[in-house]
Amino acid sequence: MALFHVARYSGPEAPGAESEADGRARALLERLQCRARERQQQKQPQQQAAARTSEAAGRRRRRPRRPRRREGSGAPGSPHAPPGKRRKVDGEDSRAGSSEEAPGESGADAEGAGPPEHPGGRPPGEASGPPAHALLLGGFGRSRAPKVQPFLPSWLAEPSCVGKSVTEDLVPIEHIPAVHPDMQKKLRAHGISSYFPVQAAVVPALLESTANGFLVARGGYRPRDLCVSAPTGSGKTLAFVIPVVQALLGRAVCQVRALVVLPTKELAQQVSKVFNIYTDATPLRVALITGQKSLVKEQESLVQKTADGFRCLADVVVATPGRLVDHIDQTPGFSLQHLRFLVIDEADRMIDSMHQSWLPRVVEAAFPSDGAKDPFVLLQRRQPQAPTAASISCPQMPLQKLLFSATLTQNPEKLQQLGLHQPWLFSTGLTHRDPGDSDADRDSGGKYAFPAGLSHHYVPCSLRTKPLAILHLILEKNFSRVLCFTNSRENSHRLFLLVQAFGGVTAAEFSSRCGPGQRKAVLKQFEQGKIQLLISTDATARGIDVQGVQLVVNYDAPQYLRTYVHRVGRTARAGRTGQAFTLLLKVQEKRFLRMLAEAGVPDMTRHDVPSELLQPLVPRYEEALSQLERAVKEERRQKAP
Ligand SMILES: Nc1ncnc2c1ncn2[C@@H]1O[C@H](COP(=O)(O)OP(=O)(O)OP(=O)(O)O)[C@@H](O)[C@H]1O
Numbered sequence: 326m327a328l329f330h331v332a333r334y335s336g337p338e339a340p341g342a343e344s345e346a347d348g349r350a351r352a353l354l355e356r357l358q359c360r361a362r363e364r365q366q367q368k369q370p371q372q373q374a375a376a377r378t379s380e381a382a383g384r385r386r387r388r389p390r391r392p393r394r395r396e397g398s399g400a401p402g403s404p405h406a407p408p409g410k411r412r413k414v415d416g417e418d419s420r421a422g423s424s425e426e427a428p429g430e431s432g433a434d435a436e437g438a439g440p441p442e443h444p445g446g447r448p449p450g451e452a453s454g455p456p457a458h459a460l461l462l463g464g465f466g467r468s469r470a471p472k473v474q475p476f477l478p479s480w481l482a483e484p485s486c487v488g489k490s491v492t493e494d495l496v497p498i499e500h501i502p503a504v505h506p507d508m509q510k511k512l513r514a515h516g517i518s519s520y521f522p523v524q525a526a527v528v529p530a531l532l533e534s535t536a537n538g539f540l541v542a543r544g545g546y547r548p549r550d551l552c553v554s555a556p557t558g559s560g561k562t563l564a565f566v567i568p569v570v571q572a573l574l575g576r577a578v579c580q581v582r583a584l585v586v587l588p589t590k591e592l593a594q595q596v597s598k599v600f601n602i603y604t605d606a607t608p609l610r611v612a613l614i615t616g617q618k619s620l621v622k623e624q625e626s627l628v629q630k631t632a633d634g635f636r637c638l639a640d641v642v643v644a645t646p647g648r649l650v651d652h653i654d655q656t657p658g659f660s661l662q663h664l665r666f667l668v669i670d671e672a673d674r675m676i677d678s679m680h681q682s683w684l685p686r687v688v689e690a691a692f693p694s695d696g697a698k699d700p701f702v703l704l705q706r707r708q709p710q711a712p713t714a715a716s717i718s719c720p721q722m723p724l725q726k727l728l729f730s731a732t733l734t735q736n737p738e739k740l741q742q743l744g745l746h747q748p749w750l751f752s753t754g755l756t757h758r759d760p761g762d763s764d765a766d767r768d769s770g771g772k773y774a775f776p777a778g779l780s781h782h783y784v785p786c787s788l789r790t791k792p793l794a795i796l797h798l799i800l801e802k803n804f805s806r807v808l809c810f811t812n813s814r815e816n817s818h819r820l821f822l823l824v825q826a827f828g829g830v831t832a833a834e835f836s837s838r839c840g841p842g843q844r845k846a847v848l849k850q851f852e853q854g855k856i857q858l859l860i861s862t863d864a865t866a867r868g869i870d871v872q873g874v875q876l877v878v879n880y881d882a883p884q885y886l887r888t889y890v891h892r893v894g895r896t897a898r899a900g901r902t903g904q905a906f907t908l909l910l911k912v913q914e915k916r917f918l919r920m921l922a923e924a925g926v927p928d929m930t931r932h933d934v935p936s937e938l939l940q941p942l943v944p945r946y947e948e949a950l951s952q953l954e955r956a957v958k959e960e961r962r963q964k965a966p
Contacts, residue, residue: 478737484554484750488522489774491559491900495519503532505571511603512567521560521899524567526751527553531568531727539572539582539665539722550726550745552672554733554752556774557894558870558901561729562599565668570603572665573640579610580663581627583641584687588674590615590645590841591848592868596670597643604641612639616648617841620655623648628658635660646675646683653690661690664724669743671867672728673887676739684743691724731894732773732887773890773924779897781921782932783907783914791908792823793939793946795880798906799830799858800942804875806851809860810892812881814838820880821860822956826949835861866891870898879907882917886924906932 488494497519498509512518520528534548555561569583576582585600587593597613604611612626629636635658644652652659667687669675726745733752734740740748753774775781786794799807811817814836821834833847833856844864851859852871859865860880866888874896883889889907896903909917921929 477735480748480750481735481737481740484752485526487526487553487555487751487753489556489753490777491521492777494522494525496522496525501525501529503529503536504567505574508567508571508603511605515602517563521563523553523555523559523561523751523753524564527551527564528567530749530751531565532571534725535568535572538575547723547746548725549747549749550728550743552728552733552740552745552748552750554730554750554773556753556776557731557891558776558898559731559753560899561670561731562596562870565666565670565727565729566596566599566603569641569666569668570600570607570609573609574607576609576640578637579608579640580637581639581642581659581661582663583666583668584649584661584664585641585643585668585670586646586649586675586683586687587643587670588645588678588867589864590617591844591865592671593643593645594845595868595870600641600643609640610638611641611643614642614644614648614652616645616651617845620651623652624656624659627652627656630658634658646678646681650681650683650686653686661687662693663722664691665722666725666727667691668727668729670729672730673732673734674730674867676734676742679742688724688744732890773886775890775926776894776897776900776903778900778902779893780902780904781893781907781926781929782904783909783917783929784932784934785914786908786910786934788910790934790936790939791880791910792820793942794908794934795820795878796824796827796942796946797934797939798878799824802876802904805854805857806871806874807858807876807878808865808871808874808895809858809878809880810866810883811860811862812884814862816881817860817862819953819957822953823949824858824860826952826956827945828949830858831856832858832860835859835865837862837864863888863892865895869895871895872898874898875903877903877905879905882907882909882913886920889921890924 498504498512498517501520504512530551553561553564555564565585573582585593585596587596593613593615594617597611600611612623614623614627616623627637627639627642629638637658637660642649653661664687723746726743728743728745733750784794784798795809809820811820817834817836818838821832824830824832833850835844835847839847847856847859848865848869848871850856854873868891877893877896879889879892883892893903893905896905907917918929
């Protein structure tokens with residue numbers, strides 16, 4: 326419901342003062358019209374000249390032309406003529422991730438240049454040449470139209486602020502007595518003596534919503550859904566693991582009560598490991614369903630056939646969306662009717678995968694329409710409707726959604742797809758946002774928080790020197806764990822072959838070229854320090870927590886800010902320091918630096934690699950290049966039918 330409650334984000338007007346607002350809007354409209362008229366008059370000589378030119382051209386062509394619908398003013402030949410066309414190109418650029426323009430910016434421009442709402446309901450400039458006094462919009466040429474004040478639901482506009490620093494804003498474990506002493510003991514046993522800020526904020530809030538049992542939160546209300554946006558490596562996993570495990574400890578019968586959905590197998594495996602640590606020596610059981618094992622094996626970890634039906638074997642299920650739907654469809658006895666927590670980690674990415682319809686399938690399974698026929702269902706569940714006396718007299722198990730990400734979308738429309746109930750946002754990164762950033766879901770306009778210990782660098786280079794620059798960087802830094810990102814699996818593979826042929830560094834690749842088993846083994850070796858350089862696609866960009874990654878290199882510059890945030894977030898985790906280097910071609914430099922500056926990336930330093938330093942590497946590099954060529958040819962030959 327709260328999603329539909331509209332609040333002015335940071336506008337100067339008091340809510341409710343409608344007549345005053347109307348008056349102001351009218352005055353603004355008049356001012357705009359007046360300005361438009363002045364400009365129109367100034368432009369008249371130019372337009373006449375342009376019209377004469379186009380008339381002459383028309384005569385030369387002697388072809389009848391269909392009148393074109395114009396969004397802006399100005400004759401076709403004038404510099405102001407094609408705003409519609411220009412906007413389309415911008416849109417295409419942003420979708421294609423053009424290096425000329427930061428994604429999202431084009432969208433913002435389009436919005437800025439687009440017609441604002443007209444309180445009087447009068448349409449913008451007509452195509453049939455309106456008189457000067459009737460020109461409302463589109464007569465502004467290249468000047469920017471005033472920005473439309475965006476509206477945000479109040480829960481998004483006013484988040485609960487979470488401290489940013491995981492080294493300073495720590496809260497000692499004993500300061501949150503709501504966490505069970507046994508859990509505190511376990512945390513200490515795993516080297517955790519204080520909560521990170523996001524944990525200190527989210528853990529008590531979640532525990533409070535389960536303090537009265539599973540059915541109702543404080544005051545007898547249905548618990549609110551939580552959205553958490555905090556930097557990479559700030560401990561979001563424990564922020565949901567601790568309260569979920571503690572809440573489930575009191576359960577009598579094993580049923581699937583917590584479901585965690587993540588975008589990749591590796592990430593799901595990592596989160597299930599954390600659950601295993603904190604459910605160890607408790608009756609709670611955790612099942613991992615990602616497709617790494619056969620369907621039958623996974624089914625055996627979920628349900629057991631008994632004489633009178635099925636017995637559930639998992640309290641917590643950690644899953645990837647595709648495999649989860651497979652089990653909903655194909656595993657007899659797999660029931661989500663007792664589901665109490667639905668954790669959506671990397672929520673922005675999971676929203677992007679909503680086309681797979683995994684969420685409606687989960688909700689359908691949690692609130693089955695034929696539940697009333699099942700004699701074993703103690704608490705019948707129905708999809709919550711508007712509360713009535715009858716509906717609240719019979720409390721039913723609520724399904725609480727918990728969303729986590731370092732780059733949680735701020736787009737209310739996208740979040741609305743999740744059907745959140747009175748959502749409550751915890752956020753670190755939104756305190757310094759401009760009102761204009763509110764429509765920031767074009768992936769670059771929003772400002773995300775970065776870990777304090779992370780330093781950002783860029784290396785200007787050319788296509789020819791790029792491979793040499795990365796080899797130099799890795800040899801120069803000589804770190805034991807370096808994660809290098811490319812934009813495609815082909816690029817990862819070729820760079821891997823090149824580095825291997827060059828020698829001097831133990832390298833491996835990680836992409837969809839490798840099978841799940843190989844990927845698992847590579848990650849393990851990287852964790853163990855057996856691999857010095859891991860060359861990867863964005864498959865490892867999110868969530869992967871490998872201790873001791875000191876350097877992240879973007880061999881290919883990321884096209885979107887969100888991608889940058891997650892990639893560089895593989896280092897400087899949990900209060901440690903780390904470095905991020907991005908190799909930039911000349912054509913990428915301007916756009917990339919602008920994107921990061923707008924995102925508020927602190928101090929991006931330029932790191933020049935002088936050609937004298939690269940020169941000694943050239944002979945070895947050329948030898949490696951010819952080896953690479955041979956290897957690629959051989960691979961092609963093997964692939965050929
Ligand atoms: N209170 C704490 N004290 C010390 N270390 C912690 C604490 N909480 C979490 N950690 C450690 O911090 C690291 C990062 O945690 P986690 O993976 O949960 O980060 P995250 O916020 O989910 O990051 P990402 O957004 O990249 O997924 C982990 O190695 C975890 O063990």
